[in-house]
Amino acid sequence: RKEVEQDPGPFNVPEGATVAFNCTYSNSASQSFFWYRQDCRKEPKLLMSVYSSGNEDGRFTAQLNRASQYISLLIRDSKLSDSATYLCVVSPFSGGYNKLIFGAGTRLAVHP
Amino acid sequence: DTAVSQTPKYLVTQMGNDKSIKCEQNLGHDTMYWYKQDSKKFLKIMFSYNNKELIINETVPNRFSPKSPDKAHLNLHINSLELGDSAVYFCASTKGIAGVETQYFGPGTRLLVL
Numbered sequence: 001r002k003e004v005e006q007d008p009g010p011f012n013v014p015e016g017a018t019v020a021f022n023c024t025y026s027n028s029a030s031q032s033f034f035w036y037r038q039d040c041r042k043e044p045k046l047l048m049s050v051y052s053s054g055n056e057d058g059r060f061t062a063q064l065n066r067a068s069q070y071i072s073l074l075i076r077d078s079k080l081s082d083s084a085t086y087l088c089v090v091s092p093f094s095g096g097y098n099k100l101i102f103g104a105g106t107r108l109a110v111h112p
Numbered sequence: 113d114t115a116v117s118q119t120p121k122y123l124v125t126q127m128g129n130d131k132s133i134k135c136e137q138n139l140g141h142d143t144m145y146w147y148k149q150d151s152k153k154f155l156k157i158m159f160s161y162n163n164k165e166l167i168i169n170e171t172v173p174n175r176f177s178p179k180s181p182d183k184a185h186l187n188l189h190i191n192s193l194e195l196g197d198s199a200v201y202f203c204a205s206t207k208g209i210a211g212v213e214t215q216y217f218g219p220g221t222r223l224l225v226l
Contacts, residue, residue: 032211043202043217044155085153091211097167100215102155 001026004103006088012109017078021106023071023088032091033064035073038105039084047073047086078110115139116218118203124224125193132189133221135203143167144186145204145215146178155202161186162209193225 006023013019025033033050048055050062050071061074071088085105092101116137125131137144145168146158160168161180175191186203200220206213 043219044215045217046214049212087155097160097162097209097211099157099160099168099211104152104154 002103003027003092003101004088004090006103006106008104008106010107010109012111013078015078015080015110015112017110018074018076019078019108020075021073021086021088021108023073023103025069025071025088025090025101027090027092027101028066028069030069030090030092033062033071034089034091034100035060035062035071036087036089036102037084038087044087044102075108078108080110080112083108083110116203116205116216118201118218118221120221121219122222122224124226126226127193127195129193130189130191131193131223132187133201133203133223135186135188135218137184137203137205137216137218139205139207139216141205141207141216142183143206143209143213144180144183145206146186146188147202147204147217149200149202149220151199159186159188167209193223195225198223198225 035047036044037047038044050064054063059076063072085107087105088103090101143162145160149155159178164180177189180186202220203218204215
């Protein structure tokens with residue numbers, strides 16, 4: 001089983017749609033959780049951290065369920081500029097070092 | 113004013129050659145990383161240095177040797193290149209070593225081994 005699993009997509013949605021991505025992780029000792037965004041042929045960039053209480057940043061909402069080892073990202077009112085690959089990222093405890101485990105990503109294509 | 117830069121951006125070479133990729137960050141960060149992103153888009157950590165000290169060394173062939181001359185630079189030397197080394201190599205940095213820190217990635221080096 002992969003350490004971080006995501007539906008690869010692609011998700012093809014019209015502008016204005018709401019889309020949700022899911023992610024599961026295998027290491028129950030994982031400490032920190034993130035969503036990174038990677039545009040085509042570019043480097044990954046942090047989109048948002050994910051907290052147990054859930055957190056929102058504009059049109060983006062992230063949720064964490066530690067009991068189910070499940071992370072989600074909800075994008076409301078999709079824009080063309082949201083087209084990218086969304087990477088679910090988990091940081092397990094590893095001697096205190098910042099070792100990130102990346103999922104393979106979910107591709108989103110927003111069309112007019 | 114690029115935060116994390118890598119050279120070269122593209123590298124095409126023959127099997128068996130030795131090549132180096134360089135990374136520099138001007139963020140004043142203490143920790144730097146090398147990641148490999150293969151054709152299936154999995155991004156996997158290879159090495160990490162904190163203040164020039166190796167702190168993460170994943171299962172990577174001995175042909176890969178990182179070097180950190182100072183905390184702003186982390187280079188990757190690859191000996192005897194193989195076809196399977198073709199990938200995008202990303203450098204990244206963080207201020208500290210804690211798992212909550214944001215990683216800042218360089219633009220990547222696209223390596224193609226023929």
